[in-house]
Amino acid sequence: MTxxxxxxxxxxxxxxxxxxxxHKGKGGGLTDMFGGGFASSFGGSSVVERxxxxxxVITGVVWFVCIIALGLLLKP
Incomplete structure (x- = not known):
């Protein structure tokens, strides 16, 4: 299980x-370095951003549930 x-x-x-x-950055940064081509071709689409x-958010919820479940299962 664990x-x-x-x-x-x-x-x-x-x-x-x-x-x-x-995610689209507000300025220069990792988004421009790694996702420059992706951001330029799909950056204007609000459907893609949503x-x-x-x-x-779904991935964050799954991550949070995994943390809580492991904490409860590994509690002494």
Whole structure:
């Protein structure tokens, strides 16, 4: 049980980092360095931004639930 939750935690953590880096920045930064082509072609679409926001929130909720579940399962 804890192994499965640990794997879900690792996957959601990696996905969260990727999703946060894909968000449109307010200025220069990692978004411009890594996502310059992606941001220029899809940056004006509000549907893409809303879907990215939703996916980020869902991933954050999954990450939070995994943290709480591991904390409860590993409690002495």
């Amino acid at each position: 192994i499965g939750i640990s794997i879900a935690l690792i996957l959601s953590s990696c996905l969260m980092v990727l999703l946060v880096l894909l 879907n990215l926001d939703r996916l980020t």
